[in-house]
Amino acid sequence: MHIDVNHLDIPGFQQNLIQWYNENKRDLPWRENQDPYRVWVSEVMLQQTKVETVIPYYKRFMELFPTLHALAAADEDKVLKAWEGLGYYSRARNLHTAVKEVAAGYGGKVPSSKKEFAALKGVGPYTAGAVLSIAFEKREPAVDGNVMRVFSRILLVTDDISKPKTRKSFEQTLTLFLEGVQPSEFNQAVMELGALICTPRSPGCLLCPVQMHCRAREEGVQENLPVKAKKKAPAVKKMAAVILKNNNGQTLFHQRGETGLLARLWEYPNLEVPAGQTSEEVLEAFLEHDYGLRASIIKPLQHVEHIFSHLVWNITVYEARLLEEEQLHSKGEWLYLHEAERHTFPVSHQKILHRQIQREG
DNA sequence: AAATCGTGGCT
DNA sequence: TAGCCAAGATT
Numbered sequence: 001m002h003i004d005v006n007h008l009d010i011p012g013f014q015q016n017l018i019q020w021y022n023e024n025k026r027d028l029p030w031r032e033n034q035d036p037y038r039v040w041v042s043e044v045m046l047q048q049t050k051v052e053t054v055i056p057y058y059k060r061f062m063e064l065f066p067t068l069h070a071l072a073a074a075d076e077d078k079v080l081k082a083w084e085g086l087g088y089y090s091r092a093r094n095l096h097t098a099v100k101e102v103a104a105g106y107g108g109k110v111p112s113s114k115k116e117f118a119a120l121k122g123v124g125p126y127t128a129g130a131v132l133s134i135a136f137e138k139r140e141p142a143v144d145g146n147v148m149r150v151f152s153r154i155l156l157v158t159d160d161i162s163k164p165k166t167r168k169s170f171e172q173t174l175t176l177f178l179e180g181v182q183p184s185e186f187n188q189a190v191m192e193l194g195a196l197i198c199t200p201r202s203p204g205c206l207l208c209p210v211q212m213h214c215r216a217r218e219e220g221v222q223e224n225l226p227v228k229a230k231k232k233a234p235a236v237k238k239m240a241a242v243i244l245k246n247n248n249g250q251t252l253f254h255q256r257g258e259t260g261l262l263a264r265l266w267e268y269p270n271l272e273v274p275a276g277q278t279s280e281e282v283l284e285a286f287l288e289h290d291y292g293l294r295a296s297i298i299k300p301l302q303h304v305e306h307i308f309s310h311l312v313w314n315i316t317v318y319e320a321r322l323l324e325e326e327q328l329h330s331k332g333e334w335l336y337l338h339e340a341e342r343h344t345f346p347v348s349h350q351k352i353l354h355r356q357i358q359r360e361g
Numbered sequence: 362a363a364a365t366c367g368t369g370g371c372t
Numbered sequence: 373t374a375g376c377c378a379a380g381a382t383t
Contacts, residue, residue, distance in 0.1 A: 046379040053369070053378085087367025090381080124381045144379045164362080167380095191379055200377065201372080231376085261366065308367055348367095 003157055003173045013154075013213045014181050020209030021189035024196065026051070029058055034184065036110035036135035037068040037099075043130045044095050044122060048088060051195065057086050068110070071096065072103035080264055080346035089263060094122025112136040125171065133183035141174035142187040143167055146194025152226035153198060153216035161226045234308065239315040240279035241270035241304075242287065244295055246322065250336035252291070253345070257333075261308070265348040269334075270315065279316055287320065291334060294323040 025031070028051065030042030041061060045054045061082050065071035071079070076096060083092035098120035102110055110131070111117045118128035129142035141147075148161040148170055155173070159166040178186060197204045205217050216222040244252040254269045256262050271286050273279050280297040287293045298319045306313040337345065 043379065048366095048378055048380055049368080050370080050378050085368075087369090088380085090366065094381080122381065126380060130379070142379080145377085146379065188379090195379080233375090263366090306367095307369095308365095310365060 003151075003155055003159075003169055005155060005173060005176060007215070008155065008213055010177060011180065013210055014177065014186065016209045016213070017189050017193065018181060018185055021185065021192055025188070025192055026196075029055060029062070034135050036112070036131060037071075038062065039135040040110060040127075040131050041071075041095070043127045043134075044091050045086065047091060047127070049086065053086070057083070068099055068108055069103055072100045072108075076264065077344075077346060081344070084265075084346045089265065091122060093264065097121040098123065110135070112138070114138070114140065125167070129171075130187065133178075133187045135184075137183050139175070139178045139183050141171045141178065142191075143170045143174060144191060146191040146198075147174065147187075149200065149226050150190055150194045150198045153203070153222050154210065154214050156215035156219065156221075156225070158225070158227050160229050162229045234310050234312050236312045236314060238273045238275075238279075239270055239306075239313045240273050240283050241268045241315050241317045242283050242295075242297070242320045243268055243301065243317060244287070244293070244320040244322065246336050248336070248338075250338050251342070252293075253335050253337050253342065253347075255333040255335075256348070261311075262348045264346070266335075266342070266345045267348045268317065279318065283318060283320065295320045296323060 028042075030038055032038070042054070042058055045058055045061070064078070064082050065074055074096070076093065079092050079096045080089060083089060086092075101120060102108060106116075111120075112132065112135075114128060114132060117123060117132060118125075123131075126142055126144050129140040130144075132138040132140045133142055145161070148167065151157065151170060151173065152159075152161065157166075157170075159169065161167070174190075193208070193210070197208050201223070203222050205211050205214070205222060208214070208217075211217055214222070216225050242252075246252070252269060253266045255266050256264060258264065269287070269291070271282065273282050279300075283297055284295065287295050298321050301317045301319050304313075304315045304317060306315060
């Protein structure tokens with residue numbers, strides 16, 4: 001569907017919005033300046049993540065890696081550790097890869113051309129537009145969920161915003177709004193309006209600086225927009241995890257693979273329990289086959305629900321005892337870790353770890 | 362195009 | 373409370 005802007009007074013809309021933004025914008029750590037590296041890191045962290053969640057991570061990240069070169073020189077483990085708990089870990093690995101490319105290929109200067117910046121790992125259409133507009137004042141739209149929600153309402157767009165085609169349509173439309181404004185200011189103003197006023201539920205139309213431009217409000221349908229397809233219910237998997245200590249009091253940990261869920265994070269050894277089998281027999285066979293360890297399961301310690309976007313793990317954590325002290329046929333992805341050491345590794349299973357620390361403390 | 366990829370907070 | 377949602381990218 002073609003998006004119609006003919007009814008809208010674009011200069012008036014821009015003026016009302018930007019004035020509101022300058023009077024109401026939040027004081028956020030990534031708004032201290034327009035350093036491309038700082039803006040870039042903030043935009044990656046903010047993907048699918050609330051501002052309030054990002055703030056403490058962003059501050060720590062910037063203390064650990066104050067410059068692009070500092071991040072480029074860091075070990076992957078340190079970068080993932082700084083990201084631990086923030087989720088979507090491929091963001092961290094892709095950012096690290098991209099920053100190393102910039103250090104090596106662009107002399108450490110973030111490229112300001114769309115072609116070059118958008119080609120970097122983890123930089124999609126939104127992040128490219130956001131960094132190019134906010135750090136370099138390029139006339140590029142930055143269409144995220146806020147922008148599609150705000151403009152679905154302003155322009156009474158009923159296209160499904162979960163479709164890539166709809167995002168592209170908004171990008172075309174938003175380009176029309178970037179004439180006669182500072183791109184950095186306008187793009188952030190739309191997102192700020194979406195975050196503070198034009199919220200998904202119960203939008204604050206009475207406080208809205210552009211209420212007189214809004215077709216959805218005119219029709220009284222702001223609560224019904226944007227249109228978005230429902231997601232299917234996540235699959236539920238029965239999982240078993242094991243806490244196994246050696247004779248030195250160290251606990252067995254496993255590092256997950258290069259790709260996929262929780263990639264490269266450390267965890268207690270765990271696997272799915274197929275229907276019809278018991279956790280005990282599955283775990284014992286798993287330890288013998290994958291780790292070369294003969295052990296027996298003693299007892300369940302706790303139940304943990306780990307909820308992902310598309311998946312739910314119902315995990316039972318078991319305590320195991322070695323039947324005999326044996327060598328791990330380790331290839332590096334399995335390690336016995338002391339209590340103090342394991343806090344230097346990026347880990348998943350936060351809930352297990354936190355409760356375990358309390359239990360041991 | 363539709364799945365995959367985290368986590369915490371809200372209603 | 374069970375779903376929904378958040379400054380999305382990748383395959």
